[in-house]
Amino acid sequence: MKSKKLGRPYKDGEVVIKQGDPGDCLYVIQEGKVEVIDESGETEIKLAELGETEFFGEMGLFEKDVRSCTIKAMGDAKIMTIDKRNFYKTIQKDPSLAYRLLEKMSNRLRETNKKLRDR
Amino acid sequence: MKDESTGTLELKDGSNIAVIGGGPAGSFFTYFALDFAERYGLDIDIDIIEAKDFNCTGPPGCNRCGGIVSESLIQSLSAEGIVLPSNVISRGIESYTLHLEQGTTVIETPLHEQRIASMFRGSGPLGSEDTEQLSFDNYLLELCKERGAKTISGRVIEAERETDGISIKTKEGLEKKYDLVIGAIGLNARTLKLFENICPSFKPPKTTKTHICEFYLGEERVDEYFGDSMHVFLLNLPNIKFGALIPKGPYVTLVLLGSNINKEIVSAFLNAKPVKECFPEDLDLKSAMPCQCYPSINMDGAKSAYGDRVILIGDSASSKLYKNGIGAAYITAKAAAKTAIFEGISESDLKRHYQPVCHDLDRDNLVGKLIFITTTVIQKSAILKKGLLSMVINEQSKANHKRLMSSILWDTFTGSATYTDILRRTLNPLFSINLIGHTLKTLLTRTNNKKNEKQKVRTTI
Numbered sequence: 001m002k003s004k005k006l007g008r009p010y011k012d013g014e015v016v017i018k019q020g021d022p023g024d025c026l027y028v029i030q031e032g033k034v035e036v037i038d039e040s041g042e043t044e045i046k047l048a049e050l051g052e053t054e055f056f057g058e059m060g061l062f063e064k065d066v067r068s069c070t071i072k073a074m075g076d077a078k079i080m081t082i083d084k085r086n087f088y089k090t091i092q093k094d095p096s097l098a099y100r101l102l103e104k105m106s107n108r109l110r111e112t113n114k115k116l117r118d119r
Numbered sequence: 120m121k122d123e124s125t126g127t128l129e130l131k132d133g134s135n136i137a138v139i140g141g142g143p144a145g146s147f148f149t150y151f152a153l154d155f156a157e158r159y160g161l162d163i164d165i166d167i168i169e170a171k172d173f174n175c176t177g178p179p180g181c182n183r184c185g186g187i188v189s190e191s192l193i194q195s196l197s198a199e200g201i202v203l204p205s206n207v208i209s210r211g212i213e214s215y216t217l218h219l220e221q222g223t224t225v226i227e228t229p230l231h232e233q234r235i236a237s238m239f240r241g242s243g244p245l246g247s248e249d250t251e252q253l254s255f256d257n258y259l260l261e262l263c264k265e266r267g268a269k270t271i272s273g274r275v276i277e278a279e280r281e282t283d284g285i286s287i288k289t290k291e292g293l294e295k296k297y298d299l300v301i302g303a304i305g306l307n308a309r310t311l312k313l314f315e316n317i318c319p320s321f322k323p324p325k326t327t328k329t330h331i332c333e334f335y336l337g338e339e340r341v342d343e344y345f346g347d348s349m350h351v352f353l354l355n356l357p358n359i360k361f362g363a364l365i366p367k368g369p370y371v372t373l374v375l376l377g378s379n380i381n382k383e384i385v386s387a388f389l390n391a392k393p394v395k396e397c398f399p400e401d402l403d404l405k406s407a408m409p410c411q412c413y414p415s416i417n418m419d420g421a422k423s424a425y426g427d428r429v430i431l432i433g434d435s436a437s438s439k440l441y442k443n444g445i446g447a448a449y450i451t452a453k454a455a456a457k458t459a460i461f462e463g464i465s466e467s468d469l470k471r472h473y474q475p476v477c478h479d480l481d482r483d484n485l486v487g488k489l490i491f492i493t494t495t496v497i498q499k500s501a502i503l504k505k506g507l508l509s510m511v512i513n514e515q516s517k518a519n520h521k522r523l524m525s526s527i528l529w530d531t532f533t534g535s536a537t538y539t540d541i542l543r544r545t546l547n548p549l550f551s552i553n554l555i556g557h558t559l560k561t562l563l564t565r566t567n568n569k570k571n572e573k574q575k576v577r578t579t580i
């Protein structure tokens with residue numbers, strides 16, 4: 001059966017965002033999985049896998065810097081964008097919309113710290 | 120609970136809340152109140168009391184609505200981690216097809232990405248046998264249950280204020296006292312009366328009649344004739360502000376908004392040429408219609424939708440004029456949940472922290488009314504409609520062209536932007552210059568065509 005999930009469809013291996021590109025929106029996975037890849041060294045390093053309801057690209061909302069990782073679809077995936085302007089307009093009225101974002105960013109920081117400690 | 124030392128009224132560990140009505144407003148309130156309480160370290164109990172069974176098809180399971188979940192709500196829910204499942208979405212909408220007597224044009228979603236969903240509030244129209252299709256309202260209720268809310272099937276018939284709480288009685292025999300009562304009862308006149316008794320300054324919203332019906336075409340024909348597009352009609356017909364045909368699985372839902380819509384108005388709409396042309400020629404619309412209703416819709420917000428220990432939310436308080444009522448329910452429900460958990464549940468707390476949110480919606484609706492007066496003028500003028508059509512066609516045909524009219528129409532139809540924001544954009548001088556330009560161009564072509572026709576007649580004579 002054809003998936004009725006929202007968002008833009010991506011094929012297996014298709015690049016959603018490219019490390020080094022400018023970016024100003026947040027992505028939320030509606031269906032499927034993506035992999036987070038660091039392409040700054042000689043070889044690609046897979047940093048993480050993200051699944052349904054998880055988001056990425058949040059740094060683009062808060063910083064003017066370029067994308068810090070490449071994100072590729074793992075199998076068919078559907079991903080929705082949340083534009084920066086809409087997001088700011090909404091959190092201006094309802095700051096609690098950012099709770100989940102902060103919670104996840106804090107989780108990710110904790111995981112990174114743990115990985116550094118375990119090295 | 121009243122804190123005797125400070126005189127404040129606030130929720131404490133062990134406080135209980137009754138949410139009357141398990142439509143979107145009731146579920147959003149519950150979901151966020153439980154989420155905020157957990158973050159804040161507060162242990163509360165919530166009972167949702169709902170009279171309908173959303174697992175039923177037809178009227179017993181349906182909270183009568185067009186079933187469009189707007190782009191702005193879908194984005195906010197996604198950011199909250201709520202992703203609508205495939206079996207709740209009947210279709211992802213990726214364009215709007217605008218029908219006028221003068222022609223038709225398609226307005227594509229700005230990012231070529233599906234960010235609008237059509238869905239059924241219950242389990243589909245009367246007689247629907249699609250067991251895959253799940254109810255939107257039921258999905259939200261299930262999310263609340265997962266968070267720890269209790270759902271009670273029943274109809275509330277009595278509400279009484281006591282010194283230390285509000286007592287609720289259901290037709291089915293439940294009697295219980297609560298620290299806080301949430302009225303998420305939509306526009307149900309009888310239940311709204313109960314709230315007038317426990318909140319003396321509350322005045323229910325003003326409403327008008329609308330129309331909804333479903334047509335069964337079968338999935339293939341819906342694909343062929345409607346695709347993933349919502350069809351919107353701006354026709355010169357009395358009382359109708361807005362007509363739309365929304366594809367949903369094997370069905371198409373007709374929504375007619377305006378003032379006091381009745382059978383004659385519906386019949387005039389269905390017989391209009393641009394509407395007839397959307398359907399297969401051999402389809403008998405009457406026999407393809409399993410369900411129809413004339414539900415009320417908000418025209419003016421309620422007054423003082425709160426009191427000590429009582430908050431009315433969603434349609435029972437303030438909504439968005441003609442559009443995105445579910446999005447407005449999300450806004451008022453979340454504001455009520457924030458106030459109840461973080462600020463308090465006394466009338467003065469609610470006045471300070473909850474009322475401004477309802478006022479914002481009401482103020483924006485005043486601007487909306489102005490926009491719809493302008494739309495009515497356009498609806499009645501063939502010349503202006505031709506100008507509008509020509510402007511949209513021109514914008515849609517050019518990549519990277521500034522899509523002034525398209526984006527204004529998109530946001531008006533989808534209900535994603537506030538009316539104030541839409542009005543601000545129509546005040547852009549470029550917008551007016553373009554519209555006047557296109558209108559004059561169509562006028563000139565019309566005069567030239569007439570001249571040519573006259574000349575032709577002369578030469579043939």
Ligand SMILES: Cc1cc2nc3c(=O)[nH]c(=O)nc-3n(C[C@H](O)[C@H](O)[C@H](O)COP(=O)(O)OP(=O)(O)OC[C@H]3O[C@@H](n4cnc5c(N)ncnc54)[C@H](O)[C@@H]3O)c2cc1C
Pocket residue numbers: 139140141142143144145168169170171182183184185186187188189273274275276303304305306307310329330331374375414415416432433434435438442443444445446448
């Ligand atoms: C013609 C029409 C088309 C619309 N189309 C759209 C659209 O496409 N998109 C959109 O976003 N909005 C649309 N709306 C608006 C939308 O339907 C409402 O804004 C939305 O349903 C409000 O949610 P609510 O929870 O406040 O009320 P409701 O959805 O009405 O829910 C109220 C609930 O309370 C229950 N209840 C009432 N009294 C009692 C009682 N005494 N005891 C127990 N339970 C009780 C009812 O059974 C019901 O489930 C449309 C409205 C109309 C009229």
